[in-house]
Amino acid sequence: MSNKEKQVPLESTSYNFTEVSGQSDRDSTFATSTPETEIMYRLFMENAEEAIFIAQDGLIVYPNAKLSDFLGVPIEELIGRSLADFVNPDDRDFVLTWYSNREREEKFINTCRLRLLSRTNTEYWTEISSILIKWQGRKASLNFIHDVTLQKKYEAQLLQAQKMEAIGTLAGGIAHDFNNLLMAIQGQVSLMLQDIKPHDPHYPRLKRIEQHIKTGAELTNQLIGFARGGKYEVTVLDLNELIQSTVTIFSRTNKEISVYQR
Numbered sequence: 001m002s003n004k005e006k007q008v009p010l011e012s013t014s015y016n017f018t019e020v021s022g023q024s025d026r027d028s029t030f031a032t033s034t035p036e037t038e039i040m041y042r043l044f045m046e047n048a049e050e051a052i053f054i055a056q057d058g059l060i061v062y063p064n065a066k067l068s069d070f071l072g073v074p075i076e077e078l079i080g081r082s083l084a085d086f087v088n089p090d091d092r093d094f095v096l097t098w099y100s101n102r103e104r105e106e107k108f109i110n111t112c113r114l115r116l117l118s119r120t121n122t123e124y125w126t127e128i129s130s131i132l133i134k135w136q137g138r139k140a141s142l143n144f145i146h147d148v149t150l151q152k153k154y155e156a157q158l159l160q161a162q163k164m165e166a167i168g169t170l171a172g173g174i175a176h177d178f179n180n181l182l183m184a185i186q187g188q189v190s191l192m193l194q195d196i197k198p199h200d201p202h203y204p205r206l207k208r209i210e211q212h213i214k215t216g217a218e219l220t221n222q223l224i225g226f227a228r229g230g231k232y233e234v235t236v237l238d239l240n241e242l243i244q245s246t247v248t249i250f251s252r253t254n255k256e257i258s259v260y261q262r
Contacts, residue, residue: 054133056140058082058096067145072119083143088115088123113148125152175223182220186213218245 045052051067053060063078071078071086084095091114098112111129118124127146132139189210196203247259 051145053078053083053143053145054135054140055083055143056135056138058084061135061140070118070124070145070147071116086116086118088117091115116145125149171223175220179217179220179224182213182216186210189213 045064048064048066051070052064053067054062059080059082060078061080063075065075068075068078073086082096084092087095094112095114110131111127113125113127116124116126125148127148128143129146130141130143133142134140189206193203193206193210196206
């Protein structure tokens with residue numbers, strides 16, 4: 001393992017900034033120290049699009065301006081505080097363990113996702129990457145925070161779409177099986193109606209069963225349409241009839257609402 005030291009001026013002060021790495025090609029980047037490279041490092045830290053900070057002993061010792069803007073906290077108030085102060089309480093224990101292992105190089109994962117809270121209590125999903133460095137001759141970590149809130153939102157939408165697709169497939173299979181049962185019942189009712197006269201006392205009951213079968217078939221067709229992702233057959237509709245059927249289904253599924261028709 002080779003250590004290449006640079007004097008990086010941050011906040012108008014030159015600090016001993018050493019990257020600890022076993023990769024000689026990376027170390028060679030830090031082989032020489034010139035005023036030009038010091039200016040380059042400072043410009044990089046201060047103008048980076050990502051929030052960057054250096055942590056030592058679990059506390060922030062250097063935050064860049066982007067981190068200050070991201071959390072809505074002045075730079076001078078960030079110095080000396082723990083990142084855990086800005087972490088969602090549900091993720092806080094994980095963060096404390098993560099940084100403790102980072103500085104001890106024990107069971108450490110270089111990148112993790114966690115939720116940060118700004119001063120206004122706005123929650124952001126972030127991805128934090130960390131590397132081990134030497135800061136003023138002692139172990140520390142250089143950390144990069146990337147806002148993945150929008151990505152997390154899209155991932156949640158994709159997951160929801162996949163769930164709905166699975167539910168649709170299941171509903172379609174059930175609807176087909178249920179429709180087959182209804183058709184079997186319809187066949188038996190039709191045979192019974194052929195053997196009795198309209199004045200028979202069982203005739204109106206059988207007709208009501210037939211009507212219930214028709215209603216059940218309409219429901220299964222709706223489930224099949226849902227399973228197909230809304231790809232229904234295009235036909236001419238009577239709006240009055242559509243509203244009537246919708247009201248009937250709605251009133252049947254929500255008993256707390258009374259529907260009055262005129």
